[in-house]
Amino acid sequence: MNPAVHLDSITKRFPGVVANDDVDLVVERGSVHALLGENGAGKTTLMNVLYGLYEPTEGTVRIDGAPQEFDSPRDAIDAGIGMIHQHFMLVDPMTVWENVVLGNEPTTWGGLRVDADAARESVRELSARYGFDVDPDARIEDISVGVQQRVEILKALYRGADILILDEPTAVLTPQEVEDLYAVFEELTDQGKTIIFISHKLGEALRAADDVTVLRDGINVGTVSTDEVTREDLAEMMVGREVLMEPAADPREPGERVLSVSNLHAEDDRGVEAVSDVSFEIRAGEIFGIAGVDGNGQSQLVETITGLREATAGSVRYLGEPMDDVSRRERIDRGMAYVPEDRQERGLVMSYELTQNGILGSQHDAPFASSGRIDWKASRDHADRVIEAYDVRPPDREVTAESLSGGNQQKFIVGREFERDPDLVVATHPTRGVDIGSTEFIHDRLLELRAEGKAVLLVSSKLDEVQGLSDRLAVMHEGAFSGVVDPETVTEEELGLLMAGESPDDESVETARVYEAAGDGPHGGPAADEDDDRRNGPAADEEVDA
Amino acid sequence: MSRIDAIARSIREFLRTFVDLSVAERLLISVAAIFLSVVVGFFIILASGRVAACETAAWTMPVTGLGFCYDPFQVYAVLFNGALGYPFAFGEPGLFNPDWTPFNLSLGLTLSETTLLVFTGLSVAVAFRAGLFNIGTQGQLVVGGLATALVVVAAAPVFPTGRLGGIALIVIGVFAGAIAGGVWGAIPGALKAYADANEVITTIMLNFIAANIAYVLVLEVFRAEGSSVVATQYVPEHAQIQPWFFPGSADFAEAALLAGVLFVVGLYVLIEHTTFGYDLRTSGIQPAAAEYGGVNAKLTTVRAMTLSGALGGVGGAVWVLMSEGRWIASVPDLGFDGITVSILAGNNPLGVFPAAFLFGLLKGGALEIGFQTDVPTELVAVLRGLIILFVAMPEFFRMIGRYAGLDGSGPASGATDDSAAASEGGEADA
Known part of the structure; x- marks a missing residue:
């Protein structure tokens, strides 16, 4: 029997770059195949060839053994291929069934009217057949990201897809939703569908796939069955060298209080309260983690701390001083580094070259500016240093930010912010979209910053990341902390429950202690009393729960 | 090595x-x-x-x-050749016209328009770079010009009538124009920053307000005695910017053009090589990133509009001191033409000069067409x-470029119009 997909020595060249070099890929019908690789390994390019977005320079695409020539995704869809992009392409105010049939609506009245009943019925039927549990009449904006993803899959199935390509499908999901997605994979393959998903996460490739193909620098390093391979093997295949899998975080004694947030409230752009009564503090030499599903107020909390958003109530104190009337620029100058969540909107000016991006935030300060004039030479040297130290590819300060891949954009931002010599580092999703080699490096740098006595606020939706690096870990749900836990002892299930806003069984979570956040003294409260018994003694501390 | x-x-x-x-x-x-x-x-x-x-x-x-x-060939020949004062001799033996001198009336008229458009073009370009659409350069020019005329007339008796006194008056007049225009530009800037008023609307409205206030003021208060038109007194001869080589009837002075070139270079340095320029550009391209980088968006808006207005005001000052010798109610549409100059220049100060020169050519050429042919000058418009x-539809040219295979649909092109393609290209890059 022919394989469902056979990419036969595909080469895709762009001017000056070979994105895929003689890549073979064989995917059997009814299997789940993971395409694993670091950023820039050529995974997405390869899948775009399969989906008809790119024409291969050389090589043949075979579907069920028959060679195909796709001029556009339309041809690929006709051949039974569906692709679910990382960013969903759904119309938010419309219902599920409307989104699913959009562009292929069943009609009556000679094509003048959409046959809503037939459409709804066929969506319901599809959803039931694969056990999707999706309400056809729900609006997209009202359903969770995990369900939205299922709607995307329904869209592809509705168009007759037998082969589904998913680009980084787990990037936006909670752990529970990820499990649900794996169940969906199983249901789909049981019914003869074939799934290819792109990932740079080892764990998920091992967990969800039958076979894994690893790409590195545009070359197929090998295809292996997940039964016969370990994490370490895969990591080595991806990176080309041995990789240390766990960040080595040894606890340190934290020092002076750097940031304290008390009873903070903030609103989102629509004026809806997004942060409700959040209090915590971070000391020098400490990493405070905030976990949670995206969109639970983390962004607003961080923006309020970094000076991009005004608090509606409560206060932020930094290095002992209230920050109410301190501008964003002043906060930068006082040593607040910030890796923003939205790198393409905020963190980088997309049409600027890296040189110009390298001074964003420091454009007023020595050595990049003196008496109002920018020293482009110093700026170029700085960009070169960041590019070199953080392995930004391509290593060319003259390329614009928009021409870098997402992971390399992120590395550049992280490098720029970490090199500021800050007192406080606010890092939101610092490794989102970053390959494991660089993730490891960024994690090491975060730990180094901690060792240098910096305070770090780490916000991430990657549980292993926040859990592995943080000294204390808060979970945020609907604008409030649903719990502050000890990352050493908490389990993934308990975190998942906290992320969903449910309070786990009290005994099962060792609730970590936070000290009084209402910093009253200019120097962070009574001096020596708390430091020593912070970790072990409940004496002066306050228990926090949901 | x-x-x-x-x-x-x-x-x-x-x-x-x-x-x-x-x-x-x-x-x-x-x-x-x-x-x-x-x-x-x-x-x-x-x-x-x-x-x-x-x-x-x-x-x-x-x-x-x-x-x-x-005859279209004749129209173009007269248009471009005439605007320069006929340096080329078509159909004659030898390509060049032996009687041509560079300091002729036609070229003077062309350069006079060029000079004025350099200032208004820069005015629009600066605002554009900050992401602001200043349609109000015309009003800023009207206000600036009036301030120049009034201040120079008022200050003239205080200064000696010699060369130095003239220079002092010109400097004072230009400053007066810049300040008045700057204030007139700061108003929509502040309205935008602090009251969220769309600057396109406010600057258009302020054009009418400027033109009509100036008209009434001159009509009722500052009208020159015995003047048949609504105009101020002439500024004294020595306070007008005089030509060195060109005939006086061209209303053109080389010094003003030279100043325009200095402004072009200065603006270029300001935008590309200073912190202020960096803030300004960043706010214009990506306001959220500017905010992240510690740029005070409101202040930058006000500053950019003030600078833009000041440049429009300087344009008005040059118009008064070089072209008219007084403020006169029939102000030409220099501010509006500045928008087209800026667009053609891609809002780049260095591009403003050639763009202004092209429009100067068309102005000078249009006059020649009126003299030399039966063709209506409206065709030049x-x-x-x-x-x-055509400039406003760059996508059209990109499309042609793609069909011609000039575009390397790969990472190097950094496809801006398609974010998906951009990230894909980047992926391939590494």
């Missing part, structure tokens, strides 16, 4: 400013737009020559034998409109 490397590098850095992909692309688009509008204009001249009535055909189309009242039309 490393020394040579360093020198080679810095030369390369310097040259790169001019071959920057986006700059080169814009340049290409502007040149293509001019070329296309000449081609399309050719047919419009033919068509209007077909419907016009004339005794004998000025041009007969080969093969078909159709006659046309206007059509040509100007066509240029802007």
Whole structure:
């Protein structure tokens, strides 16, 4: 029997770059195949060839053994291929069934009217057949990201897809939703569908796939069955060298209080309260983690701390001083580094070259500016240093930010912010979209910053990341902390429950202690009393729960 | 060796400013737009020559034998050659006209328009770079010009009438114009920053307010005695910017053009090489990133509009001190033409000069066409409109480029129009 997909020595060249070099890929019908690789390994390019977005320079695409020539995704869809992009392409105010049939609506009245009943019925039927549990009449904006993803899959199935390509499908999901997605994979393959998903996460490739193909620098390093391979093997295949899998975080004694947030409230752009009564503090030499599903107020909390958003109530104190009337620029100058969540909107000016991006935030300060004039030479040297130290590819300060891949954009931002010599580092999703080699490096740098006595606020939706690096870990749900836990002892299930806003069984979570956040003294409260018994003694501390 | 490397590098850095992909692309688009509008204009001249009535055909189309009242070749020859004062002699032995002198009236008129458009073009360009659409340069020019005329007339008795006194008066007058224009520009800037009022609307409205307030003020208070038009007194002769070589009737002074060039260079340095310029550009391109980078968006808006207004005001000052010698109610549309100049220049200060010169040529050429031919000068306005039309559709040229295979659909092109393609390209890059 022919394989469902056979990419036969595909080469895709762009001017000056070979994105895929003689890549073979064989995917059997009814299997789940993971395409694993670091950023820039050529995974997405390869899948775009399969989906008809790119024409291969050389090589043949075979579907069920028959060679195909796709001029556009339309041809690929006709051949039974569906692709679910990382960013969903759904119309938010419309219902599920409307989104699913959009562009292929069943009609009556000679094509003048959409046959809503037939459409709804066929969506319901599809959803039931694969056990999707999706309400056809729900609006997209009202359903969770995990369900939205299922709607995307329904869209592809509705168009007759037998082969589904998913680009980084787990990037936006909670752990529970990820499990649900794996169940969906199983249901789909049981019914003869074939799934290819792109990932740079080892764990998920091992967990969800039958076979894994690893790409590195545009070359197929090998295809292996997940039964016969370990994490370490895969990591080595991806990176080309041995990789240390766990960040080595040894606890340190934290020092002076750097940031304290008390009873903070903030609103989102629509004026809806997004942060409700959040209090915590971070000391020098400490990493405070905030976990949670995206969109639970983390962004607003961080923006309020970094000076991009005004608090509606409560206060932020930094290095002992209230920050109410301190501008964003002043906060930068006082040593607040910030890796923003939205790198393409905020963190980088997309049409600027890296040189110009390298001074964003420091454009007023020595050595990049003196008496109002920018020293482009110093700026170029700085960009070169960041590019070199953080392995930004391509290593060319003259390329614009928009021409870098997402992971390399992120590395550049992280490098720029970490090199500021800050007192406080606010890092939101610092490794989102970053390959494991660089993730490891960024994690090491975060730990180094901690060792240098910096305070770090780490916000991430990657549980292993926040859990592995943080000294204390808060979970945020609907604008409030649903719990502050000890990352050493908490389990993934308990975190998942906290992320969903449910309070786990009290005994099962060792609730970590936070000290009084209402910093009253200019120097962070009574001096020596708390430091020593912070970790072990409940004496002066306050228990926090949901 | 490393020394040579360093020198080679810095030369390369310097040259790169001019071959920057986006700059080169814009340049290409502007040149293509001019070329296309000449081609399309050719047919419009033919068509209007077909419907016009004339005794004998000025041009007969080969093969078909159709006659046309206007000869497009002649129109273009008169337009561009005439605007320079006929340096070329068509049909004569030898390409150049032996009687041509550079300091002729036609070229003077062309350069006079060029000079004024340099200032208004810069005014619009600065606002554009900050992401602000200043339609109000016209009003800023009106206000600035009036302030210049009034201040110079009032201050003239205090200063000696010699050369130095004249220079002092000119400097004072230009400053007065800059301040008045700056204030007039700051108003919509502040309204935008602190009251969220759309600057397109407010600047348009302030144009009317400026024109009418100035008109009433001059009509009722500052009108020169015995003047048949609504105009102020003339500023004294020695306080007018006088030409060195050109005939006085051209209303052009080389010193003003030189100042314009200095402004172009100064603005370029300000935008590309200062912190203020960095803040301004960043706010213009990506306000959220500017905010992240500690740029005070409100203050930058006000500052950019003030600077833009001040440049418009300087344009008004030059108009008064170089062209008219007084403020007169029939203010030409220099501010509006500044918008077209800026667009053609891709909002780059360095591009403003050639763009202003092109529009100066069209102005000077239009006058020549009026003198020399039966062709209505409105056709030149059509040509100007066509240029802007084509410049305003860069996507059209990109499309042509793609079909011609000029575009390397890969990472190097950094496809801006398609974010998906951009990230894909980047992926392939590494």
